[in-house]
Amino acid sequence: MKHSTRMAAAFALLTLMPAAARPAEPTPAEKAVHYRQGVMSAIGWNFGPMAGMVKKNIPFDGAEFARRAERVAFLATLPEEGFTPNTKDVKSHAKAELWANQEDFKARMKTLQKRTAKLAKVAKDGDLAADTDAFLKVADTCKGCHDKYEQE
């Protein structure tokens, strides 16, 4: 296929993405909200089985725990970019306090990133007691921020 044809085909695609954001063409602010919610959902999805292991609801699998911990650590670096001031008036779970306390919010995001990175590192050793401790520090961080800045 000619370069220009491939180019055209490739860019035709871009108007189709992200699929989950359709049917109506969202505004840039709506896209940002959608993005951060998508990332949060992906964090929750991966956090779930780790919680199951820590709670002993499912058998501990160190490799699986480590795989998900690595994902969570990576994903934790992503959502902040979606909390832009232009999203303030988009319907979402963010409380007004979030916009009034940007320094605190950003510090909490940094803490989350540090603690998830630590969890991913600790998880490589496959020790449930150490994993549990690092996991609970992450869970505390999540809860602190959700309690303060998230509304139903």
Next chain:
Amino acid sequence: MKHSTRMAAAFALLTLMPAAARPAEPTPAEKAVHYRQGVMSAIGWNFGPMAGMVKKNIPFDGAEFARRAERVAFLATLPEEGFTPNTKDVKSHAKAELWANQEDFKARMKTLQKRTAKLAKVAKDGDLAADTDAFLKVADTCKGCHDKYEQE
């Protein structure tokens, strides 16, 4: 805080996550659809600025391109897990063909993972021509799969 108290607090949180999945408690299959859509949305979000640079709509920034390429490569490893057979009957953008062609679909996912990994690697050199070539191979892969397995 006592370990057991922190434990309780931490697990209370888990019932709150993922925030984007509320208000109604979704079924496991709905959660899987939500997860994969969230990841796809995050891929699209990061792919957008890369496309802008390749299309020369925005100035080329090699470091920024590389940062997003690395994200896309990581994110590309995630969605497959959300395409479980129990999601077949959940409302989504997946065509019935996707479930009838699992081998092809999985092969396409593998290709996506290889090509996004290549793109992330190439992007480290900060060369727009090489980036463009690797980017278009990824975009072709996206488009091929969306065309075949996605409905409006």
